[in-house]
Structures are given as C-alpha cells and as structure tokens.
Amino acid sequence: MVSNQKNNLNDSQQEAVKHPGGPLLVLAGAGSGKTRIITERISYLINKHNVSPSNILAVTFTNKAANEMKQRVARLVQKEARNLWIGTFHSTCLRILKREINKLDGYSRDFIIYDDADQIKLIKDCMVRLNIGERLLSPKHVGSQIDSAKNKGLGPDSSELNDYDKRVLRIYSLYEVELRKSNALDFGDLLHVTIMLFEKKPEVLQNYQNQFQHILVDEYQDTNHVQYRIVELLSRIHKNIFVVGDDNQSIYGWRGADIKNILNFEKDYSNTQIIKLERNYRSTKTILEAANKLILQNKNRHDKNLWTENATGDQINYYEARDDKDEAKHVSSQIGIETKNRGYSYKDIAIFFRTNTQSRLIEEELLRSTVPYKIVGGTEFYKRAEIKDILAFLKVITNPSDEISLKRIINVPPRGIGKITVNKLDEIAREKDVPFFDGIQLALEEKLLPSSALVKLEKLFNLLTRLIEFPEKNDIVSLINDVLHKTGYLDMLEKEEERRENIGEILNLAAEFGKERDKPTLNDFLDNVSLASDLDNFSEDADKVTLMTLHSAKGLEFPVVFIIGMEENLIPHFNSTRNGQVEEERRLFYVGITRAKEKVYLAGATRRMTFGKQQACIPSRFISELPKELIKWENFDYSLMDKTRGSKRSSTKPISRTRITYEKSGRYRVGQKVVHSSFGEGLIKKVEGSGDEAKVTVFFPAYGFKKIIASYLE
DNA sequence: CTGGACAAGCTTTTT
C-alpha cells in the first residue's frame, strides 16, 4: 500500500466503507485500493455496528487473498476475527458441505476432493468402459465440457444440455455415478453440489441466509454463473451484498466467469448503489496512461477514467529480442542494472508471462547469473508424482472407496499387481456392484483370482487395513511416516534425492497443519491440500525475483514489472485470436501492466522455440496499441535490418529447406494481396531481403502497416 | 509382470 494513503480514505472510499446497507457495487480500477475497501468495511461493520464476525461472509478469488484479508482484518478488529467466514468460493462451499452434505441422498461428509488430474483419469476410465476412443474425443475436452456444465449448474440429465455431444453426455452420466461410488467431489462439484443442497433443502439455505447478514465479494468480475447464484441466494434475506470489481480485469472467461455479472449488477439487484474508485495510488502517470489507452480498445466495459497524482516516471521499455534466449538474457541483465545501479531489491521485481512453459529459459538464465528467484505456480509441487502417490495413500486410508487413488497406488512401489489383475478386479467389482476396494476383499474371500495374484493382493490388503485402523489419536506426520516405511516407498526412492526432499516437504506441511489446528484430522488435511496451490506459499519476505503467469499476478503489485513474450499467438494467445477472445487477452495484458508501480519492461522475440522447433514471431498487436511516445524502443529494428544474421542462419540449415523458403519468399512483390493468420487480408507495400529472413511490409486495413517475416504469410 | 526404448502428442490461463 502506498504511504500517502495509509491513514486516510478518500471520499469515495469512505462512502463505500460506510455504506448504510443494501446492494452496493464498487467499481474499483486497478490500484485504487480495492482490497483495502473490503477490509476496512469489515472492520467498520464489526467495530462501529457491532456486527458479530460470524455473521460476515467475505469471498475472495485466491486462498492467498483470503489469508491476507484475514490478517489485515485481525489487525483492525478487536474482536475474534477467527469467526469470520473469509475464503474462496471453493473453500467456503467446502466448509458448508462438510457440515451439511449428508442431508443430500447419496453423499457423505467424509468425501474427498478430486483434482483435475484425478478427474481426467476417471473420465478416461469411463470412456474405455463406454467404448469411446480417445482419438475421437479428447478426455480433456470432455473434462472442460463437464466443468462448464457444472459451472452453469447443469447435471448430466439437464434438458439444457441438448446441444452437447451425445457421447459427452453419456460420459458425464457415468462419470457422476463413479464419482458418487468413489465418495469424491471434483472442483466443480464443490459449487454445483452446494447449489443443489440449497435448492433441495431450503431449511439449510435459510440457516445460512440468516447467518450471513453481510456478504462481500472481491473480484466480482470473475464470478461465474454458479458463484453468482450462490451469492444471490445467500443474500436474499438481508440484501447486504457488497461487491467490488473491475470489469477491465476480468480474465477468467474460459472458466465460465461471466462479465455480465458485473455489467448487469444494477439490473439484478434493485436499489443498487454504485461507487466508482478512479484514483490510482499505485502507478506512475506513464504506466497509467499506457494502460488506459490500451483498454480503450475494448468495447465491452463500464466507463472509467483512472487518474493518479503520482509522478510521471520513466518511459515503458520495449525490447525486441533476436530469440527467446536473447530475451532471457536481456531480462536478466536489466535486473542486474536495476538492482546494482538503481537501488531496487530483488523482491521489488516480477517477471510475468502468458504460459508456464515460458518460465524455463528465464529460470536457466537467472540461475546462470545467480539472481535469486521464486516461481509461483508452474509445475506445481502438488502435481509431482511422489506427492500425488503419498496423497493417494492417505486418500485411500481416509476413504477406501476412492477408486482412482487406490488404482494409483495398487502397484506402487511395484508389488507384482499388474494390468491384468486390475482389470479382473474391475470386472469383479462391477459384477457385484461394489466399490473397487470391496472387490479386492471379495476376490480374496472367494478366491476369484489365481493364487499367485491373491498372495500379492492379500499382502496389500492387510497393509492397507492396518493403515486404515491407524488410531486417530496419532498425528498425521506419524501416519505419513508409517506409510513411507511400511509400503517400502522410501526404499524405492533410495537414489532419488530430489524426490525424497519433496517427501520431506509434505511432512513439513503436515507438521505445520497439526500445529495450526486444534484437532487436525486426516480428512481436513487432505481437503486443505486439495484446495491449496503454490500461489498460497508465495511470501513477500524473501528477497527474490518473482516469476509467475499473468493470471496469477492479479491482485499483486511490484515496483518493477517485466512482461515477456509480447508476441502474436502468445498474447493474444493463438487459441484466443480464433475464438474472438482478444478483449480478454487485452485485459490480461492490462492486468500485467497495472501491477507495476514504477517501471514496466516489455520484451518479445522474433524467433522462439516452440514444440522444440524454431518459429518466427511477430510483435503483439497490443504493443502498437500503446502510445508511441510513452515507449522507449530498444533494439526494435535490429532484427529487421541485420542482414548478416539472416544469411548466417540460413547457411546452417539443410539446403533443401532453404531452397523452399527462397522459392516461397520469391513469390512476394509490392502490390500483391496476402493473407496473415492474425491480421487477415493485406496489401504488400515493400519487400526487404530474401530467403527465410525476408521482411515484407504489409498494409492491413484493420491494423495498419506491419513488418512481417515472409514465411509467416499464406 | 517389469522396465527400457521409442513414439506421439502436446501448451493457454486456475480453484
């Protein structure tokens, strides 16, 4: 938080904090003190209006934001802030379901949560059973279809899913049956089943409606339909719904977030008051002006005009790198300059990118130049095989019905139970209509398998039963240790230093969890882990450069921000240009720029390794949407004018390929009509160079003049 | 049944 705002709220902010009640929409621009409004509002309600903390529900978008909010409120409030309901939609719904879900037929409170990897596995199993080949229908696609149905609150039998592929619907139906059998909920279920509960058990809904006298929602622009309904249902009695958001920062459309929720708020709630926060306390005038001009290109938005009294500050730097390696070197050397000559600490600096894979080269370069960094998200800790294995053991222990987890560990470490045995067990379980685990027991009792298999299965069965009977009074740490030793998992990792370290990390997590909770149960621990993400462990204390995706960057701020990969097909991402989601990509870039307090560095490359192949790239259209005078162009024309490089490169390539590109670029001449994948149809105005590196200047009616690498044109 | 060798497919973004 910027110091000039530390103690005093401005008029609009005060108006929001002291809002008398009823629906309120706070349209808060980037850096206008959004989160602060919510914390101040909560403490105002508690301190000045004597509202009990347990009657307040505050929903945020990430666990990190929730934790931060809890801490800030705790500092402002005398009373027990612990009773506040602060969390993400998912964690809030989880909390409700853990108390109430048994009131719904077919659900029990000791359910476990399936993450998306578990979800995909289960979908694959279902597809095999339904004889639907993965070639015809990708499980991932099916998964996103199911998610999107759940985000709309639609079950597999819903008539509103008529336009869905029939096969997807059959998979969805079976998938639901299997989820119930495994006593598991997927991420979408946490919200979807909560709505079902509220609809089928009005008395449960009423309890919560009465309890939550005040509901506050942060990042309202990112709510999807189910989330919208949850909030709407819960606020019906007291109608004190206080939402804060910025439509310009809506970046989760792909997850079902509906920007209409914020655009139509005043239509949805009668007597809505709207307050706009347009003063930015974060960024320099330069950064803000660039961001404002950029977002002006979007049609679908509330009118806002962000302004600041901060200094003008430095120009925005744009560096056009030769290739992705050069880009990484540039970032790393600029970090060196900023820290050594300009007094910035490593923790003042962040590097944002569109896709997680982009981080690798940067990491390598930072390692080489010994710049300390931390990476948020990416190949997440919780996705590592050894972590998933241990968690699978724990899930089976707390919930033996969990088929996906049981199948994961049935032969880990290798104990001679292979595919054939598993398939037979599958058959047995399905024939007798019992969960997979009971199928094992049945096979043992009735000797339904060859004795060699039965011996191995019995060993495993006894091992698991012993672990399941592990007395509750023992803590989770010793349970994990027990799993590690008795299953032989630790022996298996004898030579795998890094994996053992990760195992150590999960032990630390369990120990910490044990300390935090009064009576920590295994099930709670697993819930906690399922909803946790790397983002939560992000700590501002360590003096390290932060690396993360543009999506994870939302809600954060840094004095110096680097955004890399400023190229067409990366931002806007390839998939978004075709689906007409360019506005959302623009908002994403907007989010990135507005994280910066003082300096913005943009970088893009003319060549980049994708799929293990060098690919030509052209600058992102968003670069040309920034006011030219605010930008310091570094190296911009370098790649276009450097002729030696072009000949050098083509000489290292196989002759046949060079010849082909020669012929291709030789096709182009001034006045010719060409088609580009992103810019559409255009007219050639100038041709420079030849071969692979030929540059063609093309006029596109919608985008103006562009210099393009010949091989990029159709 | 295991493990190694090879092929295929793949990349948005996250709770």
Next chain:
DNA sequence: GCTTGTCCAG
C-alpha cells in the same frame, strides 16, 4: 523440449 502412452524382450 518434455511428458505420457505403448510395445516388446527378459
């Protein structure tokens, strides 16, 4: 370039 899946010899 990396990860996951498949095939085959042992």
